[in-house]
Amino acid sequence: MMENSFTPIEHMLNFRAKRQKDFPIRKFC
Known part of the structure; x- marks a missing residue:
């Protein structure tokens, strides 16, 4: 497993x- x-x-x-x-997850990318 890779590190977190x-x-x-x-x-x-x-x-x-x-x-x-509906949540803008792309904002965190």
């Missing part, structure tokens, strides 16, 4: 973005 490249918060936001397409 994403913080728990970023991972959570990314997870929510997949469920809530």
